[in-house]
Amino acid sequence: MSTTVQRRRPRAALSTWLRGGGLSTLVFLLPMLVIFGVFSWYPIVQAGIMSFQKTNLVTAPEFVGWDNFARVLGDPNFLIAVQNTGYFALLALLFGYPLPLVAAVLMSEVRRGKGLFSALAYLPVVVPPVVAVLLWKFFYDGRPAGVFNTIIGWVGIPPQPWIQNAMQAMPSLVLEATWAAAGGTVIIYLAALTSVPPELYDAAEVDGASVWQKVWFVTLPQLRGVLLITLILQVIGTSQVFLEPFLFTGGGPANSTVTVLLLIYRYAFQNSLGGNYGAATALSVMLALFLALLSLVYFQLTKRWSS
């Protein structure tokens, strides 16, 4: 074994390393080292460096200190983007957090045809996200003959402008995002519900607990871990929302749906003459620091709950 290798001469160490399979180990590590090196580790380091540089693709990058960060923080759109992203995350929690929990608890009590329920709940998740957004964009047609306007017309509600109105745009985006994602959360909760130890319910019944009391005092406390994890995952996900604002509204109307990621995209890629890569990386580094903090909490929690 390698622990018995004595350091007499370097050549002997090298040959024992070779004979011990050191080379074939390296061969197995090679795909990972190349792929992670070029497409993960290097760009991550580069992001940190570039956020302090002025980069155009013609001349050599030049260090500019905190200029990029100052540029981003001074952008009037920055505060708007942060607020909008926070608003999206908040609405997504209000729409999409309690609903799957209620659905999952009810579904776990279905005696026959449980598969049908979970298949129906998961179906929207299977629809490609881009298709879902484009489809809902058509649903949100603001004409009186639009799909949603026709439907709300049946109960006498006048036609709404939906995504064409600065007040209604963001809730409309969140509604679609919730439709597209809620099924996944339901399935996660269903899996978590089956791992609640049955003895706890037996014990609660011995104490004369009603169904409602069992939900409140046994099920929910047992789900606490999973609930916290989905909460953090959802916040991490919604902080990086891009697809909905990009495809539905392009950030409008009146900047009401500009999000942080959309702003990064605009800095880097919207100007055909070459993007402001410095500002884009500076903003993404700031976002990353915020998210890393969240994932650190998440990682600590999963470690605790799974041990």
Add this chain to the structure above:
Amino acid sequence: MSRRSRPREEDDRSIVSTSDWRRPRIRRTFGALHAALLVLLVVFGLGPILWLAKSAVTTTQDTLRDPMALFPSGIDWGNLAAAWNEVHIDVQFLNTIWVALGAWAVQLLVATTAGYALSILKPRYAGILNGLVLATLFVPVVVLLVPLYLVIIDPPFIHTSLINTFWAVWLPAGANAFNILLVKRFFDNLPREVFEAARTDGAGSFRLFWSVVLPMSRPILGVISVFAIIAAYKDYLWPLLVLRDPAVQPLSVRLPTLQRAIELDVYLAALAISTIIPIIFFLAFQRVFLRSAGLGGAVKG
């Protein structure tokens, strides 16, 4: 993760017990709640998809005038053919399959070889590498967007732009720390005696990997495959940046640009065609999908 063995049928109880269930009031309440839930799931979950299916074979006129009516002027099957043959969704469709297959292959190669080296061969520096891989889990993809784009424009060693080639999507897909984490965990739990036995029989590292470890790891390879293919099918922003030429674009990137270029009924038919494949896959492999989705919440971390 503590994986509970599947309880026997009679142990497999939930919140409402069998004796609760016999009480008429509870029976009625839950029956009503379940019926309501089913209706809601059909209306909100299935409804939009059914509407898309209907509109894919409805004329533009009908869809614009009364979007909720059922075929006022007959079914128009021509939309589907037009989307496939004239708008050439078939090209994007094939591209989507290529993108997904390549990304899947790269991810499997990286995850299995790395998992094997880190978990079973275990060189002395395995801990450091493992830490470096895990560290990337904390870095959101947003950070990579710009620097990775610049790597694709001018990659090291080869120095020819990968823009408009599938490699630009395939190779970065391989840098997936979550896959390596899953595979390494799975390998960690394989019985060591089998490896010792194979080694005493004279199997080298490659033989051990190919003939012993890989055949044993089918379940985890299935999970990674599902994740990889779904992710490739869903991805939008990255392929949008690196696949600029419509001839190499997958469906997700092409569809939004079609919106203004073609007639509404054909456009909706194109959306429907893009949706039908994943739905068929889902219905055929429901169990795998739902298990992976449940795993997503339970295993991560």
